[in-house]
Amino acid sequence: MQGNAIAQFLPLVLIFAIMYFLLIRPQQKKLKDHKKMVEGVRRGDQVITQGGIIGKVSKVREDGEIEVEIAENVKVRVLKSTLANVISKTEPAAAESK
Known part of the structure; x- marks a missing residue:
């Protein structure tokens, strides 16, 4: 029963991890670089x-x-x-x- 619950949530965890590394993290880096550029003008x-x-x-x-x-x-x-x-x-x- 416990193994079945973990198997159900594993795809959700993997999707969140993929979204984080492909969308959220690069966007945060881009915002950080833009802020640094603006402050250096x-x-x-x-x-x-x-x-x-x-x-x-x-x-x-x-x-x-x-x-x-x-x-x-x-x-x-x-x-x-x-x-x-x-x-x-x-x-x-x-x-x-x-």
Whole structure:
């Protein structure tokens, strides 16, 4: 009787394990990488927003926003969380002074 109950729940446990390793874990890694990318954005980086706008970061604000220059003298405020990718990173200020 006990062996029968374990045999019934084994497929459910296996399905959950497969779902965890194929769906949940990669999604958590992707979110962690995105958060790290967003926190590392600084002035001079070239970025792509989720809306497809490509521009250069002109100012990083403390309230979760950045100012992106999309054309000469055209700046927009964008939430950091809506960044899709950082195309090119600038060198840290400490590296420039060496």
